[in-house]
Every structure is written in structure tokens, then in C-alpha cells.
Amino acid sequence: MDRDSVFWKIADGRMPPPPCARTLGMTFGRVDPAGCIEVTFEATPAFLNLAGHVQGGFLAAMLDDTMGPALVATLDAGEFAPTVNLAVQFHRPAKVGSLKGIGRVLLRGREVCQLSGELLQDERVVATGIATAVIRRIGADTWAAGQKPA
16 A cells, blocks of 8 residues: 555545546545445436436446445555446435445455445445456556646
């Protein structure tokens, strides 16, 4: 774990979060540097489908933004871990309001990592997921505009 990595700069407020995290209303809760994280999201009316429930794509994005940071919190500066596979199971509809995400690193290899996560609303499981991510080294020119590490 490198406290100068991008994750910790965002978690500590030294760097702004990516636009997708801001859209989802993501905030960090508990972070265990060994690979477990709790985050919260704020589902807005803009996330609703025709049935009046949070659309599944938003829930999948929330799970991705739960599991990924559990791994990214363990990385060194200059490393990133894009998701290469994501599987989501929807258990019950979500509504406008706060959702809690819990993400875990199940297996961390030198490059390939297995992750799991769950989303809860009102202490009930809304969706679960598993993901595969790969650890990559990146250069400063790889970062999106405005997201370069300081």
C-alpha cells in the first residue's frame, strides 16, 4: 500500500474523484488496506427506469466502483487495475436514496485479481457481483485530463 497512490489521494481529498464517482454520489467509508472497503452512493431520480426503480446499469456501475477501489487501495503509485470482467446479480429493486457498497479482494495475484461486492439498501442486499481486474503500470500521460496525479 502506497499512501501516495491515486486512490489515497482521492480518499484523502488531495485529488478530485473521477466524474463517474461524482455522478454516482460516491463517498468513502471504511477502508481496510488489506483489500476490503465500504462506500456509499446516492441514487437520484435521474437513475430511475420506467418502473420507478434504479436502472440496473447504475447498480452495476456502483458495484464496479465498490470492488475496484478495494483493490486499488492496495496498489502502489503508478499502478491501476482496470476491470476486465464484471458479473452482476440483481436481488431486489433499489429506490432513490443511499446505498452501501462493500467490496473485497478475494484473490490478488501479481497481475490478475478476483473481487467480490454487494450493494445494500436499508440493510437488505440489492445486488451482488464478482469481477476480474488486472494490475497495470501506467505513465503520467495515460491519465485522463484533469486526473493526473500531483
